[in-house]
Amino acid sequence: MRIPVNTSSHAYEVVIGNGILREALQTYKGLVDKCDQIIVLTDEHVWEAQSTYFQNNFPYPFDYFVMPPGETCKSFENYFNVQTYLLEKNCTRKSLIIAFGGGAVGDVAGFVAATYMRGIPFIQIPTTILAHDSAVGGKTAINHPQGKNMIGAFYQPEAVIYDTHILTTLSKKEVRSGMAEVIKHALISNENWLHHLMQLPITELDSHSLADHLKQGIEVKAGIVAEDETEQSVRKYLNFGHTYGHAIEAAAGYGGIAHGEAVMIGTVYALLLSKRYGNVSHEFTKDFLKFAYENGYPFDQVSHFTFEELTPFLLKDKKNEYGVLKFVLLKEIGAPFVQAIELSECKEVDQEFRKLIQ
Ligand code: NAD
Ligand code: ZN
Structure with a gap:
């Protein structure tokens, strides 16, 4: 192909x-x-x-x-x-x-x-x-x-x-890490594909269906990059799940947690924010979290850090402009947008998130 x-x-x-x-x-x-x-x-x-x-x-x-x-x-x-x-x-x-x-x-x-x-x-x-x-x-x-x-x-x-x-x-950890980005591509582009992925044991795919999902992921990425090579507009959507995810990855010290594992954590956080600014239901986020748990994503990592320890990393995000935090959120599955969020609201959602993953 x-x-x-x-x-x-x-x-x-x-x-x-x-x-x-x-x-x-x-x-x-x-x-x-x-x-x-x-x-x-x-x-x-x-x-x-x-x-x-x-x-x-x-x-x-x-x-x-x-x-x-x-x-x-x-x-x-x-x-x-x-x-x-x-x-x-x-x-x-x-x-x-x-x-x-x-x-x-x-x-x-x-x-x-x-x-x-x-x-x-x-x-x-x-x-x-x-x-x-x-x-x-x-x-x-x-x-x-x-x-x-x-x-x-x-x-x-x-x-x-x-x-x-x-x-x-590849080790299971690396498979899990990579599949988080496949799931990200589904979340920002295609609800049917996402629901299909959520039925699967995603760390045990045969190489035929894996190649199919990777092809779909590449098509999403290629489409976005063709429109916006240097991240002036739609390329920002590829950072879905990455703002909070990067903060966890950085706080853990790079290598402490695989990139995609941290992105999966950031994805659930971004889904919670998406309920506030879009139409992503709490039921969907709970189903998604269950799916992520069952596939072994390490949500326990969050409890290793306080929100205050994550804050400097959130503030360093490359998407931020003039000191305002910018998150990629979903209006609904497949419909991303960029939203400015106050740090105080990030903290509120952080507390909500910690309760949910307890
Ligand atoms: P990685 O390249 O660090 O590989 C993970 C581990 O798996 C390494 O120890 C590697 O040696 C090992 N490995 C790789 N292939 C293997 C194989 N076939 N068999 C056995 N072991 C293998 O990690 P990654 O997850 O592929 O990439 C993460 C990096 O990608 C980060 O540095 C991140 O910043 C970067 N990244 C870049 C972009 C971009 O657009 N340029 C996008 C996302 C991530
Ligand atoms: Zn990534």
């Missing part, structure tokens, strides 16, 4: 399917032939779990650099080390970067590609469910000690090749 992504700066495709890596890469021979060398950037866990499959199915000569795993690869130090490696390899503007990993690898590899010699081409080969979101849309970044994703660029890949066979070695 191929999904076109047409942004104002660049058009490309997401190729998705089970066991498609070799065949899909072969269709990019024209691009590869124009390059002088290929550098694969990956991380320790991905390489340990998937290097054999990768090497057996990558049809071109390549060198590779293995970065520290997960979020740690988004440090300035690692970013510097990768750039040094590229310089030592005499990479030029004609060299091609392959990002082989989850969202963390994709983010740093994309930012390396955006900035090495003012920009060289890159291809995303995502290896997590979450990366159906992060690999599409061209947001690239590294972290600063003062905030996650604070240093980055909008930079689109040449292609995204998404082989769901690679997802079979």
Whole structure:
């Protein structure tokens, strides 16, 4: 299956399917032939779990650099080390970067590609469910000690090749994390699809139906990114569940809780706010919470922090303008909008939320 992504700066495709890596890469021979060398950037866990499959199915000569795993690869130090490696390899503007990993690898590899010699081409080969979101849309970044994703660029890949066979070695926690973003895509776009997802044991999908849901998620993301590449308007909707979610993720120390697990917590919080400003019923939120509990999302994490401990992180959210908190809410399922919320109301809803998840 191929999904076109047409942004104002660049058009490309997401190729998705089970066991498609070799065949899909072969269709990019024209691009590869124009390059002088290929550098694969990956991380320790991905390489340990998937290097054999990768090497057996990558049809071109390549060198590779293995970065520290997960979020740690988004440090300035690692970013510097990768750039040094590229310089030592005499990479030029004609060299091609392959990002082989989850969202963390994709983010740093994309930012390396955006900035090495003012920009060289890159291809995303995502290896997590979450990366159906992060690999599409061209947001690239590294972290600063003062905030996650604070240093980055909008930079689109040449292609995204998404082989769901690679997802079979993910831990349950990572599956859960990634599925939270699939559910987010359903919540902001399509009530029927959401209700279908809510009937499923979402951490135990077979690779066929998983590929179908990922395709739908990518279509939602691609549609939004095509309309608003640089987040001036509708792209903000993709932050549904992320305002409170990011605060929990930051308070726990990145890595303490998986990104999508925190987003699921923030999603229930945003549903409660959506009852106040939209028509999302309390019954729906309770059903949704039950579904999230049954699938193992760690709501107990909330009790580790007081609202006051979360407040500085809520105030740092990139969507805020002039010190006013901005939340993405739902008028109803499938109909997102942005709403300014006072901190005092955030606190009220925080108390309501804590009672609900007790
Ligand atoms: P991740 O990249 O940190 O991967 C999670 C863990 O799973 C890591 O330890 C990784 O090594 C391991 N792993 C990855 N693939 C594996 C596989 N196939 N088998 C076994 N282990 C594997 O996490 P993620 O959830 O994919 O991405 C989170 C990152 O994505 C965050 O840094 C977040 O900021 C970023 N993100 C970016 C965007 C964007 O638009 N650019 C959107 C959402 C999230
Ligand atoms: Zn996210």
